[in-house]
Amino acid sequence: MKKNLHILWMIALTLFAAACEDSAEEIVLDGISVDGAATQIKVSELTLVEASASKLSLKSSLVAMDDDFSVTEVGVAISSVPGEPTLSDLTVSAESFDLDTEFTVEFEGLTPGTVYYGRVYVTTDKGTGYGDVRLFSTEYFGADVVVINEGNFQSGDGSFSTYNTQSQETNLSVFAAANGYPLAATIQNAVEFDGMIYAVTNASDKLEILDAGSFESEAYISGEFSNPYAFAAIGTKGYVTNWGPFNANWQLEESTISVVDLNEHKVVKTINVEEQAQHVLAVNGSFYVSHVGGSSISVYNATDDSKTATIATGSGPDKMVMDAEGDLWVICRSGELAEINLTTNEVSKTITGIQGLAWNEKMVIDESGSTLYYLGTSGEDKAVYSLATSAEVAPDAPLITGSNFYGIGVKGDVIYVADNNGYQGNGQVLMYSLAGEEKGSFPAGRGPNGFIFR
Amino acid sequence: MAYAQEADTLYLQAVEVADVERYAQERIAGQLDSLTLEPFRSSSIGDALQQSTGVYIKQYGAEGQLSSITLRGTTSSQTRLSWHGIDINSQTLGQSDFSSTPTFLFSDITVHQGASSALFGSGSIGGTVQLKSGSPNQGALFNVRQEVGSFGKVFSGMKASLGNAKRGLSLAAVNSIVQNDFEVAFRNETYKQNNAASDLKAIKLNGFYRMAGGGRLTADVWYNYHFREIQPIIGDQSGEDQLRNVNWRTYLSYDQSVNSGYIKSGLAVVIDHQQYNESSPTNLKRFIWDGYYEYLGSELITYRLGADIELALPDVGAYENNTRQWRYAPHAFAKFTPLNEFSATANLRVPYQSNQKAVPVIPSLDLTYAVVTNQKITTKVGAQVARAFRFPTLNDLYWQPGGNLNLKPEDGVAAELGLDFAWVKGNLDVRYQIDHYRSWLSEMIVWLPADGYWSPDNAQDVHLTGVENALKVNWTFSEWQFGLSSGHTFNRSVNEAGFMGNESSNGKQLPYVPKHKWNARVQLARGGWSVDLRAAHTGKRYTEASNTSEIDAYSLYDAHFSKQLSWNSHELVVGASVKNIWDTAYQNYELRATPGRNYLFKLNYIFN
Secondary structure, three states, X not given: OHHHXXXXXXXXHHHHHHHOOOOOEEEEEOOOOXXXXXXXXXXXXXXXEEEOOOOEEEEEEEXXXXXXXXXXXXXXXXXXXXXXXXXXXXXEEOOOOOEOOEEEEEEOOOOOOOEEEEEEEEEEOOEEEEOOOEEEEOOOOOOOEEEEEOOOOOOOEOEEXXXXXXXXXXXXXXXXXXXXXXXXXXXXXXXXXXXEEEXXXXXXXXXXXXXXXXXXXXXXXXOOOOOEEEEEEEOOEEEEEEOOOEOOOOOEOOOEEEEEEOOOOEEEEEEEOOOOEEEEXXXXXXXXXXXXXXXXXXXXXXXXXXXXXXXXOOOOEEEEEEOOOOOEEEEEOOOOEEEEEOOXXXXXXXXXXXXXXXXXXXXXXXXXXXXXXXXXXXXXXEEEEEEEOOOOOOOOOOOEEEOOEEEEEEEOOEEEEEEOHHHOOOOEEEEEEOOOOEEEEEEOOOOEEEEEEO | OOOOOOHHHHEOOOOOOOOHHHHOOOOOOOEEOHHHHHHHOOOEHHHHHHHHOOOEEEEOOOOOOOEEEEOOOOOHHHEEEEEOOEXXXXXXOOOOOOOOOXXXXXXXXXXXXXXXXXXXXXXXXXXXXXEEOOOXXXXXXXXXXXXXXXXOEEEEEEEEEEEOOOEEEEEEEEEEEEOOOOEEEEOOEEEEOOOOXXXXXXXXXXXXXXXXXXXXXXXXXXXEEEXXXXXXXXXXXXXXXXXXXXXXXXXXXXXXXXXXXXXXXXXXEEEEEEEEOOOOOEEEEEEEEEEEEEEOOOOOEXXXXXXXXXXXXXXXXXXXXXXXXXXXXXXXXXXXXXXXXXXXXXXXXXXEEOOOOOOOOEEEEEEEEEEXXXXXXXXXXXXXXXXXXXXXXXXXXXXXXXXXXXXXXXXXXXXXXXXXXXXXXXXXXXXXXXXXXXXXXXXXXXXXXXXXXXXXXXXXEEXXXXXXXXXXXXXXXXXXXXXXXXXXXXXXXXXXXXXXOEHHHOOOEOOOOOOEEEEEEEEEEXXXXXXXXXXXXXXXXXXXXXXXXXXXXXEEEEEEEEEEEEXXXXXXXXXXXXXXXXXXXXXXXXXXXXXXXXXXXXXXXXXX
């Protein structure tokens, strides 16, 4: 609701600005006396084209120019410090600045939820002058950390919650708040792709497609999956792994992969697999599917969904990540960590003795793609281990120990560990430095199991 | 009030010569007599308790779906469902599904509120729900009941009884089906609820034979079948899960008056079968012997000495082969009545379960004093202190992986103070009761996630505080009969210790324990016409232990109308009910849809 209000304000401001567009501003050049209309340089009001959390897109135009001046550069200067920004602040120059032609400049890498003071500058052979100062805000996200809360299987109370690392605000149920109804499912996996979050849920089995910014539901596909687990996408095609139904002995023998048309929101094909399919990753036009019920990874060509290779791994290959070198890493329930060369589709390195969870493994890689972080055990405790991709042997000590660890994420210099509170109450997220020092915590929903960062 | 709508005259008033209730607290709030049960004759005992008492029944959706009980703020495995004194909770899961027992089979249901483990045994921490059906009476009786209602509800019930002083036999049978295909509104669309049908069938045969020496043999055989589709989470239109429960319960007993007393010996065979979808079934056979001697020779004191022995033989795929479990529990109950105004009851039970390292001693003491006793007014005060316990269930101990043989029983101390006020003037009868209780429970068993599976642990301490109020007014004026009753329970069930290091649950209310539950009933009858209006309010419930998520409180209103026609030995009652009159949208359990306004039409024929 707060967000919607914010958008309404933005729209209102934009309309107001549009209505005032013909009120041109006079540019005053430093150190030069301006005498009469003949010496004027005028620009139209600086207005907002688009704002996001880290970007501002602003526009203006030159509407009058005295022949006495020779304009060399036109652009916009902004600063988050209240006052009058100058060329020594953030500046972006316009690519062209013909008279009566709008130019647009884009600022990137800005701080979310921040007010910026901006004005047009015009540099001439006689000096630089500025237009009037205008205020612009970058979008204030509910958060830059999205927590995937699995929910309790029987209750179907899976949810997305958010955390803002700047304001330290949490929002416990952003999906229900944005849509007016709860997700009513347990979330196994959620992936952001092309502005959408694709959430794979079971109980009930569906693929929920929601806007990554607003969390509004765009569509959902149900009745097509059977214990779906993970999602990956390339172009307009998504892959959903399905464990399939449990048989009378609680075994999984009918595992499949559903191929989803992301434009039509339809399952267009179902691929049968021989062993329980778990994680799926899209890399270089191929889908890599780990068969946790066996000891291999299948490679599918994303063009025609044909299987192009089978990579033998340790027993129970589970989560996969890509490193900076373009190698694929897979953590196996057997306690092996394998590095796979995707050119040859062969294991190039195996690290044994990994103290993983030995079930539903959780592994991520840092932003530089050079350090792996995975959940495991250490005696009676749950633990976080880290391992450089250059390492040859398993770490002999955990980085962090605790209890109820259920999910992990790394962003910048923070390790986020999801704590499921023994599934009794809502969970929480613990934050640690890369050295494993606790830096705080924030509340989450039921059974937090993973993260989406932005 | 003497409504003759119900075929309860099938049964003798005195159910057993020596009733265990002699040693229980006197309670009015928990007594569901035939009149209270009348509108729920086609329902399960869960629905009857939910709409008529301060007890909260957590129901996973519509009629026939899993219904578990919360009595005095405890968890669903801390109430014992008792039949002939036998614990008929599922011994693998530790709790009863209150949607699986048809009300029709029983003449009365008594809710013994409060810790009564010394009297009833393991699991009676919140209390015990006792199912009662008397012996077949003398003469012939026949009763057929047919009800048809909204959303595919069809109920057929039959009772027949034949007997004399020496022997008797009665038969009761139930077939209760509901489709639950009501409209559900979710996500800006509406659809018909799918996969929520329930099929409940039961037959009960009850007989006695009085032998020449004065001894009496009785047999009670109860077959219960409950198949249900498991109602999926709201919005899930593809759920296909099913659950089938079949129970055979047999109780054979012999009793005889002896010098200054009474002896009884019984043998129960209980066979439970449960199957979820096509997975391998859970089977359990239990053999229970119980016997006691009761001294009735003095007005000053009565006492009872006895024991029960139980052998459980589970056949569960996830247990080790040949798992078996023994239980023994000697008991002694005594009631002293030194003065007309004062009585004291002391009960003791020493239960043992194989694998348990310690044998707990479970005492209780109850004192009742009549402050005022005259022809019009009786005012009693009572106090009780009791130890309560619950053994770990078979799953807790033996389920692989996860089962934990090192579990201790759940343990607790409960104390209460009560006031019971009765005022009778002419045709006006008013009773009011208030109780305040506290319990300190420790070693509560919680299944927590371990490495890839869940495992139970004695992980939780809980402090319960509550107040129960109950008011009953009956008034007969000329041809009119008026009845009013109302009850309110307040329960604070506070978690005292966090789970495995996470403190967010400390000091918080247990999930699915409403702080408030209120019910009221107004009844008016004249010349065979009867109107019965009921309301039940269920307070908000937290859905998880950290109390961050909750579901809204709701109130449901029902109206029941009936007309009784009689000629000679024949009696016909025609009736109709409107349930959820205001079409309230509500959820009892999170994200399970419930039906809106619905109707029920009844025909009840009795030959006496």
